Amino acid sequence: MTYEGKVLAALADPTRRAIFEKLAKGRSSVADVARSLPVSQPAISQHLKVLKEAGLVSDEPLGQRRIYSIDPAGLGPLRQWLDRFWEDQLAAFKVLADSDEASGAGPRKPER
Template sequence: MANMNSALLALADPTRRAVFERVARSPAPVGDIAMGLPVSRPAVSQHLKVLKEAGLVLDHADGARRIYRIDPRGLGPLRAWLDQFWGEALDAFAADLEAHAKDDKDDDHD
């Protein structure tokens, strides 16, 4: 689908994000990717499928092997959403600071 929702869902899982980062460093076949991770090769294959459907990676055949590489355009929607959100959030935060301006200390953290 390659929208922001699927990208966010794909990158939420730590293992899958590790796969993504590995592929981002340099294109590699599935076996090589799986070798650096604590999961089986089919698991990596499934993760790559999700990443591919999210528009985050591209694949092409190389003999019996299948090379995966990153598709940086897949990060576009997510980055755009975050950027638009960044300004909006800062505006709201600043406005809220002006409005209250004094009760900024009574928020309880864990």
């Protein structure tokens, strides 16, 4: 699977996003994460495994605990993938906007 695919699949789950957001506020142990969410400790471990394989978190042993923290570089692939469309679409949009300017219409999208 592609890098961005792994990252997207990992972040698509709400519980995993909650874990990720908590770790973004500060590194913490598995039990600490489990205490802050309404799921069991094994569920947390499973989610952390997915996040780790996606390159979004890293872990480090500390005594009998294991401290997990965010790997900010893990968001890189997703960001790059996003930027592709961003640039493509902005370029295409600009062409439309320029042609619309001649007709007096502003670059506006119709609301649903």
